[in-house]
Each structure stands twice: as C-alpha cells, then as structure tokens.
Amino acid sequence: MDITELSETVLTKINSPRVTTVFEKVAQRIPAVRRQIESSYDDIMGDLEADLKPYREEFPEFGRIPADGVAHDDILSWMNAFNQREEARWQDGFVSGAVYNGDQAHIDFLNEIYALNSQSNPLHADVWPSGTKFEAEIVAMTANMLGAQAVTSDRPEDQICGTVSSGGTESIMLAMRTYRDWARHTRGIKNQR
Numbered sequence: 001m002d003i004t005e006l007s008e009t010v011l012t013k014i015n016s017p018r019v020t021t022v023f024e025k026v027a028q029r030i031p032a033v034r035r036q037i038e039s040s041y042d043d044i045m046g047d048l049e050a051d052l053k054p055y056r057e058e059f060p061e062f063g064r065i066p067a068d069g070v071a072h073d074d075i076l077s078w079m080n081a082f083n084q085r086e087e088a089r090w091q092d093g094f095v096s097g098a099v100y101n102g103d104q105a106h107i108d109f110l111n112e113i114y115a116l117n118s119q120s121n122p123l124h125a126d127v128w129p130s131g132t133k134f135e136a137e138i139v140a141m142t143a144n145m146l147g148a149q150a151v152t153s154d155r156p157e158d159q160i161c162g163t164v165s166s167g168g169t170e171s172i173m174l175a176m177r178t179y180r181d182w183a184r185h186t187r188g189i190k191n192q193r
Contacts, residue, residue: 055082135164 014020027033059078090099101107122131139162140148148160165171183189 138164 014023028037059081089095091102093099093102120128120131122128122135125132142162143160146160151158151160153159163174165174
C-alpha cells in the first residue's frame with residue numbers, strides 16, 4: 001500500500017472534520033503526496049475543461065465585438081448545432097432543476113410566448129402593462145397556494161405580498177434582503193457579521 005492509499009484509508013476511518021483537515025495539511029507536506037494531489041488536480045481540471053467547453057476547437061470564439069457583424073445564417077447554424085447536440089442531454093427527463101417540462105407541444109407553446117414577448121420590458125409598465133398584470137397574477141396564485149386566504153387582517157403589514165424575479169440568483173438575493181430588512185424592523189438588528 002503506497003502513501004496515497006494509506007492516507008485515503010486513514011481519512012475514511014476518521015470521523016472528525018478537524019482531525020481530517022489537520023491530517024490533510026500534514027500529508028500535503030510530504031512530496032510524494034503533494035505530487036499525487038497535484039496530478040489528480042490537473043486530471044480533474046482537464047476533464048472539467050473538456051466537459052464545460054466542448055466547442056472550443058469547433059466554433060469561432062468572440063472575446064470582443066467583431067469589427068464586421070456575423071451573418072445571421074452563421075449564428076443560426078451554430079445555434080442549431082449546439083441545440084442538436086445538447087437536447088439529448090435533457091430530453092430523457094433526468095436533469096434536475098434545468099428543464100421542468102420536456103413535452104414538445106408545451107415547448108412549442110412556450111417558444112411562441114417567448115417570441116411574442118421578446119421585445120417587452122417590464123421596467124416600462126406604461127408601454128407593456130401586461131407585464132404588471134402577469135406579475136400580479138403570479139404573486140396572487142403563489143400567495144393563495146401558501147395560505148393567503150387565511151389572513152384576515154386588513155393591516156398592510158399583515159398582507160402577503162411578493163415579486164417576480166429574473167431568476168434563481170436574484171431570488172436568493174431578494175430573500176436574503178427581505179430577511180435582513182425584517183430583522184432590522186422587528187428585531188432591531190443593525191449590524192451583520
């Protein structure tokens with residue numbers, strides 16, 4: 001058994017994160033272990049690079065806006081090639097959190113909706129008031145799913161409210177801000193650490 005296998009065996013039997021961390025730091029000082037870790041790291045990064053950037057050698061890359069525009073046909077050709085390769089990755093339904101409905105009729109319906117709204121901007125409710133309508137209805141439906149009908153108070157601070165965000169990261173940030181503001185208002189918390 002070499003030093004790497006011994007290290008792995010010991011680490012799997014230790015049930016303390018602190019002891020494991022200390023052991024790893026000490027083991028990394030041993031040149032043979034450090035070389036093995038670096039070699040593994042290089043292999044992992046190489047595999048990751050290939051998985052995340054599979055088109056690197058096949059398609060043009062644009063690090064800057066091209067001096068001359070790219071032909072629409074070229075862009076559509078590239079996008080169709082990407083789509084053909086990638087749709088097999090999700091159509092079997094085993095992609096968590098990425099595709100919520102793989103039914104082709106529903107996809108066609110959504111694509112038509114996207115096309116109809118491709119130029120709308122909810123920041124301009126005076127031009128696109130339908131965005132405000134849709135947001136209000138989404139919030140109302142969600143509130144009712146979460147028990148809004150049980151609220152009997154007429155006080156504004158007791159009412160259930162919400163907003164529609166642009167995606168997951170913004171939703172998380174809005175939730176964090178809401179809890180921060182709530183803590184300031186109800187608990188008197190002024191500083192975060």
